Amino acid sequence: MDFTLRIVMTGAALLGLISGSLGTLAVLRRQGLIGDTVAHAALPGIVLAFLLSGSKASVVLQLGAAISGTLAMLWVQSVVRTTRIRFDAALGMALAVFFGLGVVLLSAAQHTAGAAQAGLDRFLFGQAATLLREDLLTMAVTGALALGLVLVFWKEVKLVLFDEAYAAALGLPVRWLQTLLIILLVVAIVIGLQTVGVVLMIAVIIAPAAAARQWSSRYGRVLLLAGLFGLLSGALGAWISNLAPRLPTGPIIVLLLTVLVLLSVLVAPARGLLWQRYRRRRARATAQQAVVAVLQELAHHHPEDYPHPTATIQAALGANVPVEAILRDLERRGKVQHKPGQGWHLTNPPHTP
């Protein structure tokens, strides 16, 4: 494997691991779209960091991105807290306004800095090929720090995620913890911008968590699985995009992640839609067998086409079996016949011994 590919694959895998696992912090609170706002709001920070420092080093630009992403979210929070504007509208407005400011600054940078600013737009759509070895180091260190914080505050994080009111009642500093969660998310997003870009970053935050959620209901496992899903899709996506020319890495990773979510929704045990359908079908078959057994038993003591009222069958099976619906189902399959106003009997009654 050549050197560049190794760097890009490692970078994409790291990004998937970090953003995927930290993404659970937003998705499980039903606030996954924070990711979109933070990603877009990073742009003014990136451009300002460049204008102020004159450097295009990823660390500098990422610091700028993190600051403006955090500012946007703090704005959103205080708007929601002080007005009747809902979270979704505040998120959307912050996204568009910050990004607009970023575009203004970018066009100003094109005048003042001329050619020197070229390459800033790698953050817009992402260019995995521009990853350097130092970038991997930054990603690994910041990612490890962020995940370390989650581990240190494990109990508090879980409480704020799932039961904010209870956390507040226990006397935890909920506001600070929320801010901590947002900063962790900002880290998760900023890490990935250079590889997948502003627009697609949201998918790397949401998809691994959404897929992982299907496989488990325990937070620890969901976090681990999301990290694993992100890691695999990142590495695989980078590898695929290297196979043929003109396959940009970001979109490939996003499409892989989308497939992963759809598969998880379909086949994950317990929550999977296919399993659910299978279980329903089996439950229905069992219920039908029970009803047929009751009718067979009754047929031993009555003439073949003697109609048994629904209430009789219901009494034999207990009140919580949907006997009427099952009988209609059996009638459609030709197993029982209905005499209106009287009741039901089997079409092929067993021969009385």
Place this chain on the structure above:
Amino acid sequence: MSPALEILLVAVLTAAACALPGAFLVLRRMSLVSDAISHAVLPGIVIGFLLTENLQHPLLLVLAGASGLLTVYLIELLEKTGRLREDAAIGLVFPALFSVGVLLIAQLADQVHLDTDAVLLGELAFVPFDRLQWQGIDLGPRALWTMAGLLLMNVLLLWLLYKELTLATFDAAAAAVLGFRPILLHYLLMGLVAVTVVAAFHAVGAILVIALMIGPPATALLLARRMPTYLLLSLLIGALSALPGYGMARVLDVSIAGSMATMVGVLFGLVWLLAPETGLLARWRRHRRQQLDFALDLLLLHLLHHEHQPAATVERHQDTLPAHLNWTSERLNIILAEGQRRGWLQRKGPEVHLTPAGRARATQLVETLAPARSP
């Protein structure tokens, strides 16, 4: 018309056209649908461009609108499985569609001269160059006509469906019971949003469309208390944010769409801070005022209570008051000054006395605070 005026006019019309459906999105907590649609139209545009090789072809609008509606449909489909929440469904569908668009562009780079930047950012400055000709007569920029038509359509449809949409927005159950088909209305609104996004982003870009759809209605929501005022204000604020935005872009020579989006935010920020009654500043001042009123009342009651007690001279002494009321002496001085200004208090040496007016006020306070006596 000068090019500058043409650009400005297109910007104002676009802003007004976006604000109307946006106002309903904001109320229905679906603001981010505009975000999703504006990104997800990309594959529709690319496919349309491949088929027609013309960025202006009406088929592009149709296909882009179709992919916008497809987005809404897919989001709801995912949500209905019960396995994904709304935010996750939105955040999965539009990046996937956008990815398809980007991949298509990358694969067909030889045939398609389409810039993803242009789709996202738009370029209002190019508006005057694309003109509508009819039998050799110049009818003005094409975008001017599209946007005017769009605005007209939105005004007309929302005027016709005003009552139905308002009811379905605030009480979907009641709307359903009364036979107004909230689901049909929902898809109608979504269709309207899709068409608006598609028609508008060609001129102004996806991001400004989001800003114009959400920003002005959110600003109007800070000011309005009734639906008609809210809609009118949304329209007005939308149109108004176009002006300083364009001005800033001209003066600083920067992106027009970007500075309009920025101005949407600035306008919101101003209203958020300065709105009468609901603004942060007004609320802060009201809060301070109430604190002062309360403190003054407390002082009056304190003085009245101790007035005829043996320890009265101690209780009304300016050196004991801070300790007894748990105030700093600076705070006491502020409150004393206010009490003197209102004619309720007077200072006699180091002592603080009630004036007759102050005593009347304090007695009245006792009356209102005392539990109702039986007759």
